[in-house]
Amino acid sequence: MLWVVLDTSSPTAVVAVVDPDVVDDAAVFAAVTLAETRRHAEALPAAVDDVLARADVDVGALAGIGVGTGPGSFIGVRTGLAYAKGLGRAVDRPVVGVPSLTAWALSPTEPVPLPRGRGLVVADARRGERYVATVTHADHGIVVHDDEHAVADATFDVLDSAGGCAFVLGGTAGLAIPGDVVVVERSGPSALGLVRALRRVDRTDARAALVPRYVRPPDAKLPAVDPARHRPPDPAEGPP
């Protein structure tokens, strides 16, 4: 059964038609990556058209929609989720949230073989911070430990945080990483990473529980924006 999977939470977005029930080599029918970092919302509809056409599948024949829930750019996370929810409502199919950093971690790393042991998945959270997930590469595959992820200072100590670290995967620019730690630079999940992550979540209708992983609270410091005028309140206006 074919699914559309998409993740627009990261700098490199991905849209694909996949079959989560078949082996890895045959799971991805068509995939598009969107490298432009700030234009995902604009490019997403054409990318969906493209993968559906190349996989030769009608949107009404889809079994479901899998969507990356972040963490990542707030707007990027919402773009994917809003599109997926609208599509799912229209075709009456389940929309399933996929943790984005899990999909990053499960994306193939060839040609770099991933060593066994503890590792980190890191993604840019802007404002001098990073989203971090800790994982273990075990004999039976990759285990993602903190599903909810965390925010860390951008220059956090890699070795301290992982309790021993064999590899770092993701947006690693600016991190001080010891020479014996394997580094896999990555700016988003691959289509195969999304399929693998999709296999790990309940694929029955989970629309109500489709929750974005913002990780950080909204900026809600005063002064706020005036309801419709979109400008700060008049500071000259005091109490009577």
Add this chain to the structure above:
Amino acid sequence: MGSRGLILAVESSCDETAAAVVEPGAGGVVLSSIIHSQVAAHAPYGGVVPEIASREHLARIDAVVGDALADAGAAPADMGVVAATYGPGLVGALLVGLTYAKGFARGRGLPLVGVHHIEGHLHAALADPASPPSRNPGQPFIGLVVSGGHSALYRVDGIGRARLLGQTRDDAAGEAFDKSAKLLGLGYPGGVVIDRLAQRGDPAAIPMPRSLRDRTHYDFSFSGLKTAVRTFVEEQRRRGVDVQGQLLADLCASVQEAIVDALLHKAMLACRRQQVPVLVLGGGVAANSRLRAEAARRGAEQGVEVYLPPRALCTDNAVMIAMAARAWRAQGRSSPPALVAAPDAPVEASSAALS
């Protein structure tokens, strides 16, 4: 051939998540209208916080659309058009509704119509169930859109052909109500409270400034009102008088009268100058009872047909977006899937959102 060709519209430009289903025939029949207000989510911050608005829209949009479909007794397969506000508004908030609409449209292979928020307000009066389609305003008409964020006069020659004639140079009319109410300790939103208190007040009791009365332009100015209210309250305090009871009612009536008079003075001037004897109101302040009554009275007196949206369609809603989309579809227009949210979109450029 299952589709009933209905219009599904969503609106998410500020702090209301709204969806509606409209039957496009017979002048547009409203089958459902759901509005989820975020007021409670923003209240602790004293105003709309953009990131909270965006998160709330995403959390609510699918349920709001689901409710709109259920209320209309319609399935997704009954839709023929999907419409969404593309601007102006908060960019992150707009993005949620617009992108949801794109996904829905793709799922059913439907045309997408990106609607300008102001053109939505200008079309709200067309959705009056009490008014038969034959009573709909002809074109051109003069549009007066008044809310907490807008106070502007337009000449409208059709969808995509609205031209700004004049607007407020400082506060919007709704802001003038809200700020006056705040000065009087009446809470938020102030327009509703002032409207109620003014019912038993004398609108001529307390002189209030009428700015920009000259007939050389169609602009408004309301910032002098809050100063006048503050000065009046301070003056009474000095004399040991509390502004309450009848005095408060008189003050509310006087402030309201000044706002209503300024708006209608320029609106009627525009109708005369443009030789367009049709006036259409829209926006949250169009729910004000004095503005509604006075617009009707002056219209009758000056030979101007006046159209008022039902009160429920004055504040932000998706019915008005559906009505504007209906007008675009009558011209066979639709928007490209790459349409982007435009936080500052001018109304004159609304047709650029469609091809």
